[in-house]
Amino acid sequence: MPTAILINPYIYDFAACDLFAKPLSLIKLADWLARRGYDVIFWDLLNPLDKEITSFMKSNPRIKIGKRQKYSRGTFHSEICMKPDVLKNVPRHFRRYGANREYLEKLLKNVSFKPDIVCICITMTYWYLSAGEIVELVRGYFADAAFILGGNYIRLCNDHARKMFPDCILYNEQDFDNLKNYIHLREPDMNMKRLRLYENLVYMPLQTSTGCFNKCPYCASSILYPEMRQFEIAEVMDDFRFYQENYGNLDIAFYDDVLLHDFNTHLKIILEEILKTGYNAMMHTPNGLQVNLIDDNVAEWLKRANFGYIRLSLESSVPYWQKESDSKVDNTHFIDAVKALHKAGYEKDDIGVYLLIGLPGQKAKDVTEAVSFVKENGATARFSEYSPVPGTPYFRYEAEAFPQIVDEPLFQNCSLMAYRNREFDYETLEDLKRLL
Ligand code: SF4
Numbered sequence: 001m002p003t004a005i006l007i008n009p010y011i012y013d014f015a016a017c018d019l020f021a022k023p024l025s026l027i028k029l030a031d032w033l034a035r036r037g038y039d040v041i042f043w044d045l046l047n048p049l050d051k052e053i054t055s056f057m058k059s060n061p062r063i064k065i066g067k068r069q070k071y072s073r074g075t076f077h078s079e080i081c082m083k084p085d086v087l088k089n090v091p092r093h094f095r096r097y098g099a100n101r102e103y104l105e106k107l108l109k110n111v112s113f114k115p116d117i118v119c120i121c122i123t124m125t126y127w128y129l130s131a132g133e134i135v136e137l138v139r140g141y142f143a144d145a146a147f148i149l150g151g152n153y154i155r156l157c158n159d160h161a162r163k164m165f166p167d168c169i170l171y172n173e174q175d176f177d178n179l180k181n182y183i184h185l186r187e188p189d190m191n192m193k194r195l196r197l198y199e200n201l202v203y204m205p206l207q208t209s210t211g212c213f214n215k216c217p218y219c220a221s222s223i224l225y226p227e228m229r230q231f232e233i234a235e236v237m238d239d240f241r242f243y244q245e246n247y248g249n250l251d252i253a254f255y256d257d258v259l260l261h262d263f264n265t266h267l268k269i270i271l272e273e274i275l276k277t278g279y280n281a282m283m284h285t286p287n288g289l290q291v292n293l294i295d296d297n298v299a300e301w302l303k304r305a306n307f308g309y310i311r312l313s314l315e316s317s318v319p320y321w322q323k324e325s326d327s328k329v330d331n332t333h334f335i336d337a338v339k340a341l342h343k344a345g346y347e348k349d350d351i352g353v354y355l356l357i358g359l360p361g362q363k364a365k366d367v368t369e370a371v372s373f374v375k376e377n378g379a380t381a382r383f384s385e386y387s388p389v390p391g392t393p394y395f396r397y398e399a400e401a402f403p404q405i406v407d408e409p410l411f412q413n414c415s416l417m418a419y420r421n422r423e424f425d426y427e428t429l430e431d432l433k434r435l436l
Pocket residue numbers: 212213214215216219220221222257258313328
């Protein structure tokens with residue numbers, strides 16, 4: 001039987017938290033490979049709930065152990081590390097989040113076979129450093145394995161990845177079908193039971209669609225998913241039942257970009273089906289909901305289905321920036337949506353509103369105005385620091401002022417917004433955070 005090791009790497013970053021951070025593509029790949037004849041080992045090296053990782057990391061006093069927080073969120077295990085040379089002038093601590101090299105080495109020593117393939121997922125473009133470390137380490141044990149790298153870094157920074165990982169297969173496609181060009185696959189056995197990859201979970205990751213019909217000029221959704229696709233209700237319910245049967249009545253985190261699209265014929269039906277099973281935990285939307293799609297009906301359903309904390313994507317209250325955001329929302333939509341949520345029973349503290357901060361050309365006063373607008377209308381403002389995403393119109397624009405982002409993905413990190421953008425230097429940023 002061919003064998004595969006799938007790895008979600010630990011990461012290096014200035015800040016990171018477990019806001020429903022499960023590697024959905026890698027989870028899907030594990031089942032996809034198993035159905036095609038592979039014996040799969042799955043290592044999520046970022047998972048703060050992994051008991052073995054936690055006990056290993058606890059033995060090192062330099063490591064801060066992750067904690068669980070309200071609404072199924074949490075922090076990762078972390079340790080302050082040396083910054084790479086290019087980031088040495090950034091006045092913030094650089095950390096490793098998740099497990100570490102020593103822990104991975106321990107896992108590798110216990111593998112009793114030689115894997116045919118090793119698949120590594122690199123989610124953010126500025127997280128490639130740990131993947132480099134992991135490829136080198138794993139190759140030392142399994143030199144004959146084919147290394148397949150995927151994830152947003154591979155898809156958005158392909159030129160950089162080719163230089164960084166010359167001996168790896170860089171898989172930059174949305175679905176897995178073309179893996180057949182690189183590895184041997186049997187005919188799929190669709191009756192095969194799904195793999196139980198995690199020992200314990202506090203939420204189940206569900207996705208009901210991929211892509212988005214909007215084209216905000218700072219977002220890569222339409223590059224990664226040229227067409228928006230909603231999954232069949234039966235497909236979503238299969239996922240739900242798998243998690244419910246294997247892990248119990250967990251919270252749900254929806255990973256969609258536009259969860260509320262065609263609400264009455266899509267999400268509403270899914271919620272009805274889920275509630276019929278007797279489900280009574282809490283639902284979450286890590287990505288903000290689209291404000292203009294919320295009316296009384298939607299708000300009532302969100303409440304009935306126990307969406308505990310509502311995240312809304314307003315981005316800005318300034319008409320210019322709303323127009324720049326593909327005119328997906330205006331202030332009237334926002335006021336109406338919040339009224340509908342209040343009517344359904346949500347209070348100010350239950351409604352978090354994402355405001356983008358640090359867009360190229362944006363002024364600090366634009367942000368101050370947006371914070372006041374959100375507060376005056378009965379919701380809570382939250383900042384989402386802008387990061388330049390390769391391939392987007394704003395990336396090209398920001399590259400004119402800060403060309404380093406083109407050749408060095410580490411500079412694309414949202415945590416470096418204040419480092420790249422003089423209008424929002426660290427002091428201004430701290431002042432703005434005090435307004436929240
Ligand atoms: S609405 Fe959200 S997901 Fe869609 S393009 Fe805009 S930022 Fe991206």
